[in-house]
Amino acid sequence: xxxxxxxxxxxxxxxxxxxxxxxxxxxxxxxxxxxxxxxxxxxxxxxxxxxxxxxxxxxxxxxxxxxxxxxxxxxxxxxxxxxxxxxxxxxxxxxxxxxxxxxxxxxxxxxxxxxxxxxxxxxxxxxxxxxxxxxxxxxxxxxxxxxxxxxxxxxxxxxxxxxxxxxxxxxxxxxxxxxxxxxxxxxxxxxxxxxxxxxxxxxxxxxxxxxxxxxxxxxxxxxxxxxxxxxxxxxxxxxxxxxxxxxxxxxxxxxxxxxxxxxxxxxxxxxxxxxxxxxxxxxxxxxxxxxxxxxxxxxxxxxxxxxxxxxxxxxxxxxxxxxxxxxxxxxxxxxxxxxxxxxxxxxxxxxxxxxxxxxxxxxxxxxxxxxxxxxxxxxxxxxxxxxxxxxxxxxxxxxxxxxxxxxxxxxxxxxxxxxxxxxxxxxxxxxxxxxxxxxxxxxxxxxxxxxxxxxxxxxxxxxxxxxxxxxxxxxxxxxxxxxxxxxxxxxxxxxxxxxxxxxxxxxxxxxxx
Amino acid sequence: xxxxxxxxxxxxxxxxxxxxxxxxxxxxxxxxxxxxxxxxxxxxxxxxxxxxxxxxxxxxxxxxxxxxxxxxxxxxxxxxxxxxxxxxxxxxxxxxxxxxxxxxxxxxxxxxxxxxxxxxxxxxxxxxxxxxxxxxxxxxxxxxxxxxxxxxxxxxxxxxxxxxxxxxxxxxxxxxxxxxxxxxxxxxxxxxxxxxxxxxxxxxxxxxxxxxxxxxxxxxxxxxxxxxxxxxxxxxxxxxxxxxxxxxxxxxxxxxxxxxxxxxxxxxxxxxxxxxxxxxxxxxxxxxxxxxxxxxxxxxxxxxxxxxxxxxxxxxxxxxxxxxxxxxxxxxxxxxxxxxxxxxxxxxxxxxxxxxx
Numbered sequence: 001x002x003x004x005x006x007x008x009x010x011x012x013x014x015x016x017x018x019x020x021x022x023x024x025x026x027x028x029x030x031x032x033x034x035x036x037x038x039x040x041x042x043x044x045x046x047x048x049x050x051x052x053x054x055x056x057x058x059x060x061x062x063x064x065x066x067x068x069x070x071x072x073x074x075x076x077x078x079x080x081x082x083x084x085x086x087x088x089x090x091x092x093x094x095x096x097x098x099x100x101x102x103x104x105x106x107x108x109x110x111x112x113x114x115x116x117x118x119x120x121x122x123x124x125x126x127x128x129x130x131x132x133x134x135x136x137x138x139x140x141x142x143x144x145x146x147x148x149x150x151x152x153x154x155x156x157x158x159x160x161x162x163x164x165x166x167x168x169x170x171x172x173x174x175x176x177x178x179x180x181x182x183x184x185x186x187x188x189x190x191x192x193x194x195x196x197x198x199x200x201x202x203x204x205x206x207x208x209x210x211x212x213x214x215x216x217x218x219x220x221x222x223x224x225x226x227x228x229x230x231x232x233x234x235x236x237x238x239x240x241x242x243x244x245x246x247x248x249x250x251x252x253x254x255x256x257x258x259x260x261x262x263x264x265x266x267x268x269x270x271x272x273x274x275x276x277x278x279x280x281x282x283x284x285x286x287x288x289x290x291x292x293x294x295x296x297x298x299x300x301x302x303x304x305x306x307x308x309x310x311x312x313x314x315x316x317x318x319x320x321x322x323x324x325x326x327x328x329x330x331x332x333x334x335x336x337x338x339x340x341x342x343x344x345x346x347x348x349x350x351x352x353x354x355x356x357x358x359x360x361x362x363x364x365x366x367x368x369x370x371x372x373x374x375x376x377x378x379x380x381x382x383x384x385x386x387x388x389x390x391x392x393x394x395x396x397x398x399x400x401x402x403x404x405x406x407x408x409x410x411x412x413x414x415x416x417x418x419x420x421x422x423x424x425x426x427x428x429x430x431x432x433x434x435x436x437x438x439x440x441x442x443x444x445x446x447x448x449x450x451x452x453x454x455x456x457x458x459x460x461x462x463x464x465x466x467x468x469x470x471x472x473x474x475x476x477x478x479x480x481x482x483x484x485x486x487x488x489x490x491x492x493x494x495x496x497x498x499x500x501x502x503x504x505x506x507x508x509x510x511x512x513x
Numbered sequence: 514x515x516x517x518x519x520x521x522x523x524x525x526x527x528x529x530x531x532x533x534x535x536x537x538x539x540x541x542x543x544x545x546x547x548x549x550x551x552x553x554x555x556x557x558x559x560x561x562x563x564x565x566x567x568x569x570x571x572x573x574x575x576x577x578x579x580x581x582x583x584x585x586x587x588x589x590x591x592x593x594x595x596x597x598x599x600x601x602x603x604x605x606x607x608x609x610x611x612x613x614x615x616x617x618x619x620x621x622x623x624x625x626x627x628x629x630x631x632x633x634x635x636x637x638x639x640x641x642x643x644x645x646x647x648x649x650x651x652x653x654x655x656x657x658x659x660x661x662x663x664x665x666x667x668x669x670x671x672x673x674x675x676x677x678x679x680x681x682x683x684x685x686x687x688x689x690x691x692x693x694x695x696x697x698x699x700x701x702x703x704x705x706x707x708x709x710x711x712x713x714x715x716x717x718x719x720x721x722x723x724x725x726x727x728x729x730x731x732x733x734x735x736x737x738x739x740x741x742x743x744x745x746x747x748x749x750x751x752x753x754x755x756x757x758x759x760x761x762x763x764x765x766x767x768x769x770x771x772x773x774x775x776x777x778x779x780x781x782x783x784x785x786x787x788x789x790x791x792x793x794x795x796x797x798x799x800x801x802x803x804x805x806x807x808x809x810x811x812x813x814x815x816x817x818x819x820x821x822x823x824x825x826x827x828x829x830x831x832x833x834x835x836x837x838x839x840x841x842x843x844x845x846x847x848x849x850x851x852x853x854x855x856x857x858x859x860x861x862x863x864x865x866x867x868x869x870x
Contacts, residue, residue: 140844210527235618308748308751328751329532329748329751344744346745347743347745347746348746348749349746350743351742353738359744360732360735362749373730373731
């Protein structure tokens with residue numbers, strides 16, 4: 001293998017949107033057969049850079065150099081010819097088709113004929129890289145981790161010299177992450193270059209040979225992550241002393257504030273999960289975490305508590321010993337229970353509406369919400385307060401929600417609920433796809449809300465986050481909840497096992513291979 | 514090779530340029546069409562678009578035609594903002610005309626001041642009831658409102674035809690399928706002698722102002738827009754989707770019913786088979802041409818009225834078919850929708866990619 005093989009050199013790449021540089025004079029080098037991490041806050045220019053490498057955006061200036069040749073006319077099709085493949089953060093799979101069909105669709109007709117058959121080739125690749133997947137299963141029945149493997153196998157069956165992964169571990173259990181890393185290391189050993197985009201600095205440290213930090217569209221540094229501590233990396237990334245919550249005191253609280261009793265929902269026949277006999281209590285002044293792989297009933301649980309679901313359900317949801325299960329979301333807010341959904345755009349906020357308009361959505365001040373005319377001056381100052389107190393980076397209260405970066409929008413949505421002083425806050429994936437600084441701000445806000453005596457229910461797929469935040473932890477698997485346990489009396493390994501279910505068909509041995 | 518590329522943000526310039534571009538393309542296509550028919554394009558276009566509004570009488574007629582279109586379009590704007598695809602303004606207008614007309618016949622001998630307002634209110638009520646049928650079907654059975662409203666348009670037309678061929682036919686009308694002429698006290702007052710312009714147009718302007726206030730300043734208006742933009746977010750916010758759907762249907766039906774009642778008590782003065790030359794359908798075009806914005810639909814309804822007048826004018830002056838009006842409406846909507854692509858996409862001309870390696 002020569003030095004040139006599978007190497008990519010970017011020189012002076014710039015891309016400008018309006019007067020903002022998404023990428024500003026970026027030069028970097030990806031060495032063949034190495035795993036390179038690209039880390040940076042949201043809005044640092046990572047996605048733009050990946051799209052330039054993948055050919056879907058062309059840079060304003062600068063050039064790409066693949067194996068010593070300058071790429072003059074780059075496009076996704078051309079990238080595919082060169083063997084540059086990408087696994088996106090959001091999968092593009094057809095839910096109602098099987099694994100094999102999805103892979104066939106991506107390959108194109110010329111790859112489907114001839115020997116060995118597509119099924120054999122899938123099985124062969126899976127064996128070669130130690131990937132466990134059943135080609136006949138339908139996509140909707142797969143966990144996020146399994147879906148990712150489908151995407152991965154799809155890339156592997158084509159020519160692959162450079163593999164780009166965008167936040168690949170955000171939806172995985174610890175065991176799944178481990179097995180993914182195994183595959184990636186094996187690929188790197190065969191000379192494939194890998195670009196790994198992640199917010200999770202521990203993973204970068206464990207997996208990558210080289211890390212490149214982007215900040216405000218510029219390369220801030222390049223180093224060997226194995227030789228730096230996580231705090232050092234984080235400081236390079238955000239450019240200031242990191243404010244991850246120090247080991248704050250975990251608590252055991254006694255007063256129940258929200259109680260769910262014998263809750264069932266029946267969703268059989270649809271793609272969602274039925275909830276089976278949920279019982280738990282959330283106490284005032286604690287953070288109760290719910291861990292689980294996505295698709296195990298988290299969305300249904302959230303809808304049941306927020307009152308959005310139209311599924312058939314029975315059971316009681318008591319807030320301060322009063323049943324609220326028949327109330328609308330807005331009436332629940334007025335009693336003091338607030339919610340932050342998983343989807344920021346398209347549920348928590350409306351993309352094409354301004355921030356002040358979005359502030360109306362969950363406002364639980366009856367004098368304002370029940371007025372016939374909108375009280376614009378109240379709403380404007382309310383929006384300004386959210387923006388200020390949660391340091392939301394935006395063009396003011398009239399900016400469209402869609403113009404904010406993910407982290408800033410999440411801060412806005414968090415602020416919108418937290419500043420209303422809820423007594424119970426239910427949050428799904430509070431820091432999903434959010435940069436370190438925003439995540440820290442959100443964690444701080446949640447903790448100080450807890451310290452003011454509110455009960456907080458955090459539903460998250462990020463196990464590290466749950467261990468960091470929660471006082472007690474439950475696991476949801478196939479619509480059933482485990483008993484809540486104090487965080488001190490459980491471990492990441494144990495929770496990871498519960499997440500895949502003791503009786504699950506996929507055994508742990510396979511998962512952690 | 515022509516390539517459409519997604520823009521980073523929607524182009525504000527294009528959202529203004531697109532209707533203008535669509536207008537120009539419509540004129541060009543219309544010119545070509547006239548040329549193909551063997552008419553001089555420039556003169557015919559002049560007859561179509563300029564002659565009808567070159568007199569005071571013409572301008573008055575413009576407002577007469579624009580009034581029902583405008584009223585229907587106001588209601589449809591509310592529906593479309595809420596993502597409710599009410600295509601039934603035509604049927605709601607006809608039922609409004611029928612119920613209003615029936616009231617006008619019954620109240621013919623009344624000398625009360627309230628006879629006309631009552632007639633109009635019953636027209637509103639008729640349209641509103643008609644719109645409540647698809648509303649109920651949609652809310653209770655999740656029926657697609659596009660289908661039900663279109664079907665109800667035909668039922669409404671046949672109800673009208675039944676009424677004027679049967680129970681409401683003028684006994685002294687030589688068996689023509691028409692009702693008796695309404696008496697003067699239930700006719701809308703006209704503003705000037707010898708012109709047909711009536712107060713309906715000003716009611717329309719007033720409604721436009723109310724629409725603007727409604728969608729920009731009130732919580733309900735906000736909820737309607739939010740529901741249309743993002744169903745999930747408005748459910749998360751706890752807005753009452755059923756109530757909002759009812760509301761927009763009823764408002765739209767009521768306004769279309771008012772338009773119908775105004776037509777029969779205004780320029781027509783009796784119930785006839787052809788109350789509406791497709792005003793309810795034209796209003797759909799107007800709502801989109803005006804970008805669901807109050808000022809936009811006011812201008813668009815005037816333009817649409819001009820197409821009606823122009824069609825009549827070229828029929829009278831040059832003997833061209835009246836179907837040209839519908840054709841122009843269609844061409845205009847077609848170009849508008851096509852040009853709207855440019856708001857979210859840009860066109861790039863690229864040469865076919867040559868292999869590099």
